[in-house]
Amino acid sequence: MSDDSTHRGNLPNDKEFSDEEIVKSHVELSKNKHEPTANFLLAPLVFVFVFGCLIFVCSIQLSHSTNSFQLHPPVELIVLTAEEKETLRLDRKISSGEKIFAARCASCHQANGLGIEGQFPPLAGSEWVSADPAVIANVILKGLKGEIMVKGKKYGTSAAVNMAAVPITDREIANVSTYVRQAWGNSSTEVLEDEVSRLRDESSDMQDQWIGSELRKMFSDSFSQ
């Protein structure tokens, strides 16, 4: 084989390489990288430059995005304004109250808060609900006995409503009564947990349920509104 055949770099030709030629010429190429030239070669410079840039970009990317190779992602700090915090707190309180209502109250008072006529008094639009927060909290704490008037209709309470026997925390009472006071078109103020615990302390000596008329007399101001 002549030397010409191994150095057919840029000349056009019609021949195909045999395998022997392919191997020989490329082995030759890896020994003498290129034919001697007067000027420098552009391609290696370009590749060195490109590779340098890549290493630079990659190191910056690496230091920015690896989270210092820690196992857990960083905790995201969410900064809220006082107003947003207040809204969020109230939303949580009401949604918690909704769950408590669905679990413990809705079987009698119904999910729509309308109760059952003649048996269970309604909560939606009820003056007992929208009266002073202490009324609803006291009723939940101790229960009611005797007859009451709700929205102009008479309801007799059954003896079973002995709330003292029902374990419920102050926070649950605050949440559920806030929910009831703001659901189904009711728009009364929030009930606070502290207020409930104050009422619990005050009525801790009471053995009996509340009597409707008695309670109504105590908070007559708020009922008349």
Next chain:
Amino acid sequence: MPADSPDKVIDRSAKLVFSFFLSSAGLWLLMAALLAYLAAAKLTDPFFLSSYEFLTYGKIKVAQANAFVYGWGGNSIFAVSLWILARLSQAEVRGSVFLVFAGVIWNLAITFGLLGIMDGHMSGHEMLEMPTEVWPAMLISYLIITFLALVIHRSRQVRETIAPQWFILAALLWFPALFLIAWNGLEINPARGTLQTVLSMWYGQSLVWLWLTPVALGAAYYLIPAILGRTIDKYYLAIFGFWCIAALAPWSVVHHLEGGPVPMWIPAVGTVMSIAMVFPIAVASTNFHATAFMDIGKVWHSLPLRFVIFGTLSYTISSYIGVVFSLPAVAKITQFTIINEFHFNQRVYGFFSMIIFGAVYFALPRITGREIPKAAKSFHFWTSTLGVLMLLLAYLIGGLTHGVLAGQPSLPWSSSVIHSIQPYFLITKFAFIILAFSQFVFVVNVWRIIFPNPFVYFSAENKEASV
């Protein structure tokens, strides 16, 4: 009687093995095409074949990927790499009986594996879904074939090696390494927690990058100088390209976990490494295209080379697209969309298969001494070009649409998001029909050359040998 040229002797020694692996690869290709069509059809019409439990989407989608990668990919890798290694080493293929025996085991293992998948015995590891019972058979048969490939390489005439040999040998050796690492980490000593997911995903993606890709690159490094009759331009860069792929590719694949429940540094390192992959991609594309574009007329007129250059161009373009999609800002949109299908399909159809088609059309006439009709080859080229472009564009545009729409929580999911990507699924269905048709043409081309008269194959061969 003049003595045969050494190439003729080598080709004759490779004939049985090459024909066996190529014809089985063809059957797997058709099988995968059928499954791909069924899977695509189910995406547009959920009631299509819905009464057959073994043809549910989850099963055929997985079976298709496995049939394609191990069936078509594996068999065609064996055929092409054994022949190229034998030619470059100027050494005969020895132990044909063992090679065919190992090939039969390999194919049986995949057959049982696919039946296992259809039967619901999937393992749940990416690209290792075949039931664990067939893994030993696959590994052993693969090792036999690799051993005999190394025997060919060992008996080479010239001590120094060149680029095609590096890539093909490396791919042959990387597969069992990947397979053993995955097998150990997933089944023998199962990794705990997140690591198992990472490993499974790493194996599935590395298989494409370290097994299919290097074989195709090696074939291109061989075919371009062989057909054009000129040396690879800027050949001194090839060695850097090779080592960069070896070092970076297994790291870069983990960028697919971006946004997944893994420690942040894993996808971050993957992203960085895939940005660095620009270098080996640039090297390969410079080598191939600087050489090919010196004589573009010849590339156009030689059909095998047209396939190869289509493959290398597709490799370059879509690898760069892949790099862009790995950037966190872009991945935010494209992650968890059908863009993933784009990545897989561009690699296996647009790049690997196209180069293998070129290699087969180059090798087959030399090995069998029979020419494939030019019209048949040309028809195959244009149908597969059309199919691949349709498929990839549909997945690319559909994936971007999917990502942009899915990023807006206010949009109703099924009526808005799914509705907008439905047309792209329809396009992919037609693309898979076109591809299936084109692959059928390929298999017919190949089988007609290997078995011109199916019933007298062996006696014909004996006659040839005695002449």
